Amino acid sequence: MKNMNMISISAITSGSTLLVVALTTTLLLSGCKNVPPMTSGIGSEQIAPGQKYSQYLQVHNAELSKKLHISDIRTRTHNDLLELNLSLTSTYEKTLKLQYQFTWFDKEGFVIEAGKSPWKPLNLHGMQTAIVPGLAPTPRVASYSLYVREIPEKFFRY
Amino acid sequence: MKNLILITGIALTLTLATGCTNKSVVRYGDATAVETTDINFGSTDLQKVAAEMTDSLLVSPVVGTLTANTRPILFVESIKNKTSEHIDTESITDSISTKLLRSGKFRFVDMDRVTAVRKQLDYQQSSGMVDPSKAMQFGKQVGAQYMLYGNLASIVKSNKDQSDVYYKFTLRLMDLQSGLVEWADETEIRKTKGKEFISW
Incomplete structure (x- = not known):
């Protein structure tokens, strides 16, 4: 039972690390900032x-x-x-x-x-x-x- | 471990709450700037057509002769809209007639307001309210010598990647006495809309 818990915790940890990395990457790639166009x-x-x-x-x-x-x-x-x-x-x-x-x-x-x-x-x-x-x-x-x-x-x- | 999930959760909430949301913003724009919102007939097309037609009419040698010693009187018939869109062609003729009038070369009579003028003259003549010596008289108006009329046509083509629209605006000036077309010109506009790869 203890072993089972250990496995599930490590799975969650690696899962959330993945989630953080994925989120950061997505934000960096799709990040948005409205650049005002050049009008001169x-x-x-x-x-x-x-x-x-x-x-x-x-x-x-x-x-x-x-x-x-x-x-x-x-x-x-x-x-x-x-x-x-x-x-x-x-x-x-x-x-x-x-x-x-x-x-x-x-x-x-x-x-x-x-x-x-x-x-x-x-x-x-x-x-x-x-x-x-x-x-x-x-x-x-x-x-x-x-x-x-x-x-x-x-x-x-x- | 729990901290990590909590921090991720807070960070995500913060990003969603403060980050890239679509806020509607109201701004004043430049009414004369080139507008490319969509492919339909727009303000830039209207301004371009009106400016080019007026310029062409004002520099034509025939008009130079017509306006040498006098300011010819024109009336605007209408611009037939032969395109597949709903376009307010009166707005185009309004722009053209205003520019021509302001150039000081032509004078206009407005056929759209005949009923209103008649009503006012009727009031002045027959209501008994207006001093007869100061009332405007019937039958004193000046007739138009020339008629301005034209067409707006379009050809629209599209495939799955691109749409293309071509407008052709034709304007003519007819001598009402002789029926001769004294001047004519046309202007064209082509607009395309396609997918563009935008990189940074």
Whole structure:
């Protein structure tokens, strides 16, 4: 009888050790922590047509700037509206899932239709250069700024 | 031995109680940010379609000629929803007409509010409450010169791993006098949904 007890106790001990190890492993593997997505990107300060755009570029996300750069910005006035062509060049082999936004300013530097300019999605394939058009919403626009960032994907990682 | 079981029990309870639970959290989001919640027609698609159509209309050479000396008067007919989804196409036309109106190039008449206008004019003319010299007159409204109308169509395909949806939005501008289509354009959207291996 004593022997029987000894056996059952040792079985429980090894069982619970196993349980602890299993639980720890499961927790480590499946553990969850919500990592906030990276929402910074590359962009520009206010640029008026005719100004050299390269002096106004800003990099807020060094990781993205290794994969993507603004290679050209062209502007013209068409039907009284400022039209621009933004060239984005990828130096990355894989597809970049991006979103871009233009912001428009009047001649005093005040923002026009704040918050109404939508972020537009753009898939940039490996090493591709895409030309993205933008059009001022009203003839009052005198300068613009732009911003490009990756579409944040929420991953739950340990 | 008993201690070990007790400690495991407490640790497990603590983990379950404080650890990875799903808490519902309310946050304000960015109304203009790209939204990829699911594959259906979403806010990003609506904003993209409205912005591209407005831009295309405003830079077209025909519209440059039409709006050179005058602000043409438009009315929005409707966007036919030919997709398999329920989509509020009036919301798309609202966005497009608002953007066009704010560009200062066009003027609009709103056919959805004719009954309300008639009711108000009836009140002003026949209720006896309004000074006749200050009442708005019947028969003074300006007629639309152009009609804006279009279609939204979709092709949906899926297999067990992937779903793909393609939207095509067509918009046209018709001269009501001559019946000629003065401008037309279309924009496309493709969205795919598939399983992705996420690693860390």
